[in-house]
Amino acid sequence: MTTFIFDVLKDLQNKNESLSELTFILPSKRAGLFLKHQLSKVVKQTIFSPNIISIEEFVEDLSLLKSISNTELLFEFYNVYITLTKSQEADSFESFSKWAQILLQDFNEIDRYLIPQKNIFDYLSAIQDLNHWSLEDNKTDFVKNYLSFWKKLHNYYTLFTKQLITKKIGYQGLIYREAAKNLKSYIKDNPEKQHVFLGFNALNTSEITIIKELLKNGLAKTYWDIDSVFINNQKHDAALFTRQHRNNWAFFKNNPFNWVTTNYSKEKNVSVFGIPKNIGQAKYIGTLLNDLQKKNSSLQNTAVVLGDENLLIPVLNSLPPIVEALNITMGFPLKSIPIASLFEALFHLHKTPSNTFYYKDVINIISHQFIRPLFYNKEIDFATKITETIDTNNLVYLTTERLKDLASNSHNIIDLLFSNWDKSVDTALKNCSQLILHIKTFLEDKKDSNLLSLEYLFRFNELFNELTRLNTTYQHIKDISALYSVYKELLSSETLDFQGEPLQGLQIMGMLESRVLDFETVIISSVNEGILPSGKTNNSFIPFDVKIENNLPTYKEKDAVYTYHFYRLLQRAKNVYILYNTEADVLTGGERSRFITQLELEGIHHMNHQIIAPQVPIIETSLNVVDKTTSVLNELKRVAQKGFSPSSLTNYIRNPIDFYYQKVLKIKEHDNVEETVAANTLGTVVHNTLEDFYKPLVGAFITVEIIQKLKASIIKTVTHHFTDVYKEGDITKGKNLIIFEIAKRYVSNFLDLEIEGLKAGNQIKIIAIEADNNVVIDIPELDFPVTITGKVDRVDECNGVTRIIDYKTGRVEQNNVEIVDWETITTDYSKYSKSFQVLTYAYMMQLSNNMKLPVEAGIISFKNLNKGFLKFSKKDKAGAYAKKEALITQETLNNFSKELKQLILEICDPNIPFTEKEL
Template sequence: MRSFLKEVIDDIQKKELDISQLTFILPSKRAGTFLKDILSHSISKTTFAPEILSIEEFVESLSDLSYASNTELLFEFYLVYTQLTPEPQRDTFDQFSKWGQLLLQDFNEIDRYLIDPDHIFDYLKSIKELNHWSLSEQQTPYIKNYLAFWNRLKIYYNAFREKLILNKKGYQGLVYREAVNGIEPYIGSNPNKQHVFIGFNALNNAEERIIQELLQQDLADIYWDIDATFIKNPIHDAGLFIRQHLKNWPFYKNNQMNWVSENYRSEKNIQTIAVPKNIGQVKYIGELLDSLAPGDLKKTAVVLGDETLLMPLLNSIPQKVEAINITMGLPLKSVPMASLFDLVFKIQKNHNHTLYYKDVVAILSHSFIQSVLTHKGVNFSNQIINYIQSNNIVTISVDKLIALAGAKYEVVRLLFQSWENSSEKAFRNCSKLILTLKSELDLEKSKHLLALEYLYRFNQIFNELEHYNTKYNLISNSTTLYFLYKELLSSETLDFKGEPLQGLQIMGMLESRVLDFETVIISSVNEGILPAGKSSNSFIPFDVKLENGLPTYKEKDAVYTYHFYRLLQRAKNVYIIYNTEPDVLNGGEKSRFITQLQIENIHHIQHSIVVPNVEVVQKQPKIIEKTPGVITRLQQIAGNGFSPSSLTNYIRNPLDFYYEKVLKIQSFEDVEETVAANTLGSVIHQTLEDFYTPHKGQLLTEADLLQMKAQINASVAHHFKSFYKEGDMTKGKNLIILEVAKRYISNFINKEIETLKAGHQIKIIHLEKELDIAVVIPELDFKVRLKGTVDRIDEFDGTLRIIDYKTGKVNQGQVEIVDWEDITLDYNKYSKSFQILAYAYMLTATEGISQSLEAGIISFKNLQGDYFLKFGKKPSSRSRDKDHTITKETLDSFYGELKKLIIEICNPEIDFIEKDVGY
């Protein structure tokens, strides 16, 4: 394959021109690097290198202006705006910055296309006067201000332009307009200087004027890179601009075009590949690269339609690819350090000297902060996070955080102290934070080279912002600072080091201009990406743009059409990859470029759909083998005592029992922003224990219960404070839960009062009674104990009752049993029965009960009718007969099932097998 640049150089050599005396002008700097390489291989004798410029560099040299950054332009424009706008109608810099950038883009387009600014602004003003929303003859102040803004656009433009020219600076469009004015003096100063323009396509009016002037003076040649297929087809967008140039430029009335190639119709291997999801695309690109021969990689380009896929792609490059050159930079907003500063700004947004715990934890958990808050083996980040979680802190003061930070209090102060919405404090703190992070990372520099590079670039951004603030004094608060910081960050990139002419080339679509490759892989060829489609970020309506010759989305689409087809012109192998999956923003539609290739029917297009090779895996339950170590641990647990809840946990899922009891893995306790169910239960249990303890061994009276009711508010609040620690119970859901707890207890005591009024007697025997018994299991050669705590034991009209409190809803059916074998099989249905029978078994073994015994549950969510839900044994599932009395036979039957369960748990031959419990 002979590249376009090689063809140009060969043609120039054929004309026997002195290359060292030429000035080459190309669309991009990158194309200049490739041109130098081709020149080094094409010229056989020693000579001076010619001048090689990008079009922007050449235009800048003509204009006598230098390019200003977007941020600087915004500040300068605001100064002009404030001078020309009456104070009542004047926006603050915050408000202005949101629309100022848009207007600057319009100024840029007007100047690049040499549109008469007076004409277009008068045109816009007239439209707005016709279209405003008020139909009354008398205009309101809002209408007057609205129209005044459009009237002043021309004044803003002229004043801004004059100021920039005075300062020898400009936005791109102004530089181009001034360059047109500077072309005649330039020609006068360089009457013999020859220029070669290479590989252009879409030119704005200023570029056209400059190039045509040099062509007319016989001081330039221009080489177009276009294929006959596109230029001869009057409706093919790839040739749209060059057809217009041929038609409209006076130069081409007497001269031929250099030149039209016939490469596109040559035989090519073109494949379109449909891949689900963006990550699927980059993984497939990795497979494609792995299939290429090592020698072909240096002739291969990966062109990313969506440049955000750069990092995933780099992680998908196969090991055989030794050399990579990345044309595009890594966006600075994508590096980990950017997320840290985003979190710091987020903290400041609503800073009122107390901070939301999630914002604090997010910063303390950040990888960079974790490393700098570690001192002498102590990780202060984790210590603070653990303190917040263990004390259930939802909001925490800065002073408290500093106090918890130990030796690292200065870092914590910088991270969390308030900027008081002052830009000066913000700059000072950010600068100190960067220097503090640097000093910490410097201690182990070899480990943190990349982090230090990130830090250096962020330091540059804040220094630049501080410089602008010192010069213009317009960043009045941290909100404005954050907006400008994001604006600067969005345009900053980290450049990759590499040899630009070696290895695999990774680039964006615009970086591919003028360059040719034998193998081209293009990703994200979807509508909305390639081409970008309709978008209107402009004050100038579509029809006004058409009227005045400004580019619309159609021209922008044509630019990408040209670049897409130009990549295909000389390539031999083309892989066009698109995402098949619908996306929130872009949809899943393949690009019109692919459809166009199919309809043209010039090449045979191979279509394929690629999906991940996902094997159908039947979910297998996890199985944990009972090793000798596990058996030893189970024997320890048995000796210490199984609790009814641990046994029902085993019934529910043996794996949970293994994790909790054998491995002692506790569930992670996060901060309770809203009171958890177990906290509510603990508060109710503790409150009732406090109420009934003074009455142990006594018959309850109505007066006793009324006295308890009077103490509900104080006692519940006290226990919430105890369990919920520093959590806020004064508002929101927590306040509702506090009232629910009070209502539960009040309703329960009311039920107790009703029971006494009905003539029943209740005598409190025990509260929170701890039971611990030995369980004789002849089959096991080690001791087994059963232990647990009964919420309440009382005597009701002479019958002993074992009571378990439940804050959740329990139905009568959950404390009834038909077949004893089921009690250790179905957790959902029989776990409540198992627990209360275990308590009855332990109590009987401990105290040798002679009187009639009942066991049951009081459900605070189900205090209807007979609120004590008694355990019952039924002869059949349909029978209404129930035996509520717990007899020796009942306990013997329970013991049989309990013994079987414990033997199963301790049996080395029976592994812990996971149950599907519908997590």
């Protein structure tokens, strides 16, 4: 295939133009690289290379101004703003930057299109004066300030541009305006210089003025790249601008219009694929490239054009291994680099000055991939030590001093990370820069130094150097919040550029990078409404009707620009693959682009349209099954000899695989920091408080007077146990204070219940508190001893009947401690686990103490205290009118022991694996 650039060079050669003496002006620098490459195919002898520049470089030369970044423009504009605004009315730099960005875009458009500045600013001010909502003669200060802002726009613009020109710098629009102003002197100084403009489409008024003047003076040639299908259709937006140029420029009334081609109508293979989600598109691009490589053995003339540039990383990760040569024209956004998350975390930590740091923020920073290695010292991982100390001591907030105590050999890095920035921008920038150097030194000392990581650091070092320069030069950044805003602005515009051979292999680019370039095979992604084209976005202070009146571009012109780029990619291509997202999305709505519908309606090309569904393997979920090997059985013997507790046995009933993890593999749950007191912590505090109260009363009858005295110690004892269990967690505010009060109330209510019972005539004698039981039971089928172990919260004697009591801080109802059939007690955890526990305690007590039967066993629920002692009961049938037997007799324990032994036999049976239950 021949390309547009090749055709232009061939035409110039046929016209006997001296290519070396021409100045080629193109829409982008990248197009210049391809033009230089095509020269070797046209010219057969050695020549000097012509001057090849982009339109931005050309107008910079004309204007005598140098372009500066948007961020620096903001600082320059703020200088003007505070000069023309009273100090008490001026916004902070952070607030200013939010609206100034939009105003700078408007300045840019007004200048690029050579609009008389005073006229449009006065017009805008008059509109706001008419539209303001205050109908009162005496306007409020807010309304006055609002209208004053609009009246100052022209003053802002005038002083701003004057200062920029004085400094020989400018934004794009000002550069274009100055270039158009300097055009006559440029022509006078270069009367013989020939310019070739090629591949242009949408031109602003400044560009039109420059090109028309050069054409008029015989100093330029223009080559347009448009197809007859588009230009002859008055409604086709791909030729919207080119039609205007051909019809409105006087030059083309007497001179040929180069060129209108007929490439688009040639036969093409056009395939359209609807694919769910962006990742689906990225994966399918990899599949297409793999198929193309196998067919053609080369991807030399293939381009992947990303409608949504956020797809770059997913596409790179989806490329097949057979892709050897690759060139990426888009930079990798700095905000996507791993080290960006580190500085994001640091800004988050220091935006609000504080002497203490939230534990999650601390762990997030010290666990970062660039920071954690810095905490290794002589094989001690201080990052792990800090994390474990936080978990163990329940530290929700930490100070720098505490961190230094925990990581004694890492004081320097802790100072850089956690020393308070104290609202000082200089301190923040200094710490960030030193941190980068610290990481750099560490990486360079490693033998397997990661060069890519060093490249990341270099780019961020440049970024912070730029922040330091801007802060030193302008001194507008007054606080960390403003610094963070400027940092984010710089971060969003900076990229890490890829290195590659620009003329070889597969090309991956954005839509704008494709200008003037032609490829035989084109894959275009994200062809959805809202992306291609971008739709009705109007980020401007200038109303739509004012833009129309002043010939400023609106969303219609923006759409036409992307229409041209899209169709131009198709003009000379032979194989076209168009991908769009079929899934409804907040921004794109899942609607395919109008470009696809337009292609179908044209009927010029046969289109293969498919909806592609990803291959999702059917993964059958299977429950975990662990066979009881010899080593497992040996471990079970050790567990049996040490003792099965009632809770471990009910854990087996609930899910055998959990029993296996906890008792056989000894896997413990990780103790996370309790920001809010957990239910089990509350339970422990209440249990321990009651143990302290009742332990001295063992063997004695309790009285109302004794219990009344205990009530006076509630606050002291509960506080002590919270300190002991909750460690350094704060119980003085928030939800924790409420839970602390609940713990006090639970204990107080329990003691009140005790007093109420005593006043009603109950005689209560404390027999045991937190009684340890450790009994061996005889199971003939097993050739090793089996022990049952556990602590009983309380054993007392109430009116001559022994009671075995288990405390529960959660809610328990009477039906939770009742059974009908003995066989179900070891099968249904949710219904019978409480009954199983209290009966196990009764069984152990009977075996260890030869306790006199019958007894009662049950639960006191602190969330259901008004129901009192909830006794275990055996019912003769299900239902409300069933007969209940609450006394535990020898027959009761015999029936229970039979089921208990059966459960233990199942646990120890080598032929019954640990099988996970569906919960």
